Amino acid sequence: xxxxxxxxxxxxxxxxxxxxxxxxxxxxxxxxxxxxxxxxxxxxxxxxxxxxxxxxxxxxxxxxxxxxxxxxxxxxxxxxxxxxxxxxxxxxxxxxxxxxxxxxxxxxxxxxxxxxxxxxxxxxxxxxxxxxxxxxxxxxxxxxxxxxxxxxxxxxxxxxxxxxxxxxxxxxxxxxxxxxxxxxxxxxxxxxxxxxxxxxxxxxxxxxxxxxxxxxxxxxxxxxxxxxxxxxxxxxxxxxxxxxxxxxxxxxxxxxxxxxxxxxxxxxxxxxxxxxxxxxxxxxxxxxxxxxxxxxxxxxxxxxxxxxxxxxxxxxxxxxxxxxxxxxxxxxxxxxxxxxxxxxxxxxxxxxxxxxxxxxxxxxxxxxxxxxxxxxxxxx
Numbered sequence: 001x002x003x004x005x006x007x008x009x010x011x012x013x014x015x016x017x018x019x020x021x022x023x024x025x026x027x028x029x030x031x032x033x034x035x036x037x038x039x040x041x042x043x044x045x046x047x048x049x050x051x052x053x054x055x056x057x058x059x060x061x062x063x064x065x066x067x068x069x070x071x072x073x074x075x076x077x078x079x080x081x082x083x084x085x086x087x088x089x090x091x092x093x094x095x096x097x098x099x100x101x102x103x104x105x106x107x108x109x110x111x112x113x114x115x116x117x118x119x120x121x122x123x124x125x126x127x128x129x130x131x132x133x134x135x136x137x138x139x140x141x142x143x144x145x146x147x148x149x150x151x152x153x154x155x156x157x158x159x160x161x162x163x164x165x166x167x168x169x170x171x172x173x174x175x176x177x178x179x180x181x182x183x184x185x186x187x188x189x190x191x192x193x194x195x196x197x198x199x200x201x202x203x204x205x206x207x208x209x210x211x212x213x214x215x216x217x218x219x220x221x222x223x224x225x226x227x228x229x230x231x232x233x234x235x236x237x238x239x240x241x242x243x244x245x246x247x248x249x250x251x252x253x254x255x256x257x258x259x260x261x262x263x264x265x266x267x268x269x270x271x272x273x274x275x276x277x278x279x280x281x282x283x284x285x286x287x288x289x290x291x292x293x294x295x296x297x298x299x300x301x302x303x304x305x306x307x308x309x310x311x312x313x314x315x316x317x318x319x320x321x322x323x324x325x326x327x328x329x330x331x332x333x334x335x336x337x338x339x340x341x342x343x344x345x346x347x348x349x350x351x352x353x354x355x356x357x358x359x360x361x362x363x364x365x366x367x368x369x370x371x372x373x374x375x376x377x378x379x380x
Contacts, residue, residue, distance in 0.1 A: 123180030127171070128187045130212040130305055131204065133273075134195025135263055137226040138216040139287035142324070144190050145337075146298055149311045149327070154179040155188040163204055164197040171207060186305055192216075195269050196262065201276040212305065213277060218287030219379040220264025220366070221358045225347050227260040233345060242354045254361045261358075267368035274372070284373045294325045 132140050147153045160166070162174045181187050194200040195215060204211055218226075225241065232238045245261060247253040256262055263269075273282075283304040290297045295313035302309050319326045319338055326338035363380050370376045 123182045123185075125175055125178045125180055126187050127175055127207055128178065128189050128211065129208075130186060130188050130214060131194065132188070132190035132192070132214045132216065133200070133204075134192045134215045134269070135217055135223065135266070136192040137223050137230065138192065138218040139285070139290045140190050140192045140216050142290060142294075143214070143216055143285060143301070144188070145327070146294060146311060146315075147188065147301065149315055150302070150307060151310065152185045152307055153188060153305075154181045154185055155190070159191040160189055161191050161193065163200040164191065164193050167199070167203055174207075186307070195273070198272060201273045205276040209277065211277075211281070212283070213273070213281055214283045214285060214301065214304070215266075215270075216285045216287050216290065217266055217369075217377065219377075220266065220362045221355060221379075223264055223287075224260040224358065225350060225355075226345075227263065229345050229347050231260075232348065241348065241350050245354060245358060252357050254358065264362060265365050267365050267372055270369065270372055279372075279374075282373070284375055286375075286377055288377070291324045 132144060134140070144155055148155060156177055156179065160174065160177050162169070162177075166173070178187050178189070194204070204213075224245070228238075228241050228244070238244075242249065244258050245255060247255045254261060256265070270282075283301065285297055285301060294316045295311070298311045299309055302311060315327055316325045317328055318324075322338055359380070366377070366379050
């Protein structure tokens with residue numbers, strides 16, 4: 001009887017202990033998930049690279065994005081070089097203009113890392129070794145996005161505008177905007193307005209006179225119409241293209257003070273840059289060929305930057321609706337990546353007479369630019 005009572009009491013306490021252990025286990029699991037959901041389990045192991053979520057390329061149109069600030073390990077980089085289909089796993093974008101300038105560095109770091117699998121503590125922030133300096137509406141955004149496929153290119157997502165708008169903030173402020181890079185990687189940024197800013201060449205040279213400079217150029221007449229179309233979409237009350245392009249409709253004189261016309265004087269702007277940089281530091285990319293043969297132009301760009309030719313025709317297909325190339329559907333995504341709705345807008349109807357006057361005006365400047373750059377872009 002004594003033994004039986006002991007067994008009963010033992011079984012009873014055993015069941016109680018079992019239930020208590022299960023209860024505490026459930027409490028611990030619930031607490032763990034609660035802290036994870038509220039963002040306080042950064043110390044828990046996470047995956048090294050996040051898969052890209054499905055989204056349209058609209059977010060790329062002059063808006064900054066915050067993605068993974070890490071770069072692949074040497075083994076993964078080797079895989080990327082041999083297997084272009086894996087490029088999507090290392091997309092890199094930084095967004096320096098996403099935070100107020102008065103925000104502390106630690107706060108920015110915290111905000112940037114929110115939602116990112118692993119905070120980047122690797123690599124070094126360096127001044128850019130190459131800059132896309134122009135031109136507006138020439139294809140600079142497309143070029144930058146194509147370059148981001150390359151595992152050895154790290155680029156700022158938003159346009160820093162340091163050498164034209166924020167130069168007074170100092171070079172250290174500028175360097176802090178740059179993404180971290182590992183040895184062998186190139187830091188880049190793009191701000192198309194640099195090409196037409198008088199002070200920009202000397203300022204870039206003050207930073208580094210060996211900086212490589214990329215200029216994406218396009219038929220200046222088509223570029224001016226595209227520029228006008230973009231402005232018109234933001235300001236529907238804008239005067240007609242003709243009234244802005246011509247000083248006087250009866251005389252037909254071109255108004256070179258209008259920015260849409262002024263930007264297309266490529267020879268004039270290049271003369272300013274050549275006072276500080278030799279021609280060998282420039283690469284002139286054809287905006288037209290970037291559309292008709294993106295892989296060919298990207299081959300030239302990669303050679304100029306001293307990179308292995310990773311970006312090739314395997315990455316592109318031509319989107320008939322948009323009228324320009326898109327990046328093929330990356331692994332883990334349900335759709336290909338194309339530039340946003342603001343790219344490839346239909347142009348307004350402009351009289352052939354006005355367009356011809358513009359072509360006649362630009363012709364001598366174009367020929368001068370061909371001579372200076374050593375390339376005939378065939379705009380005439």
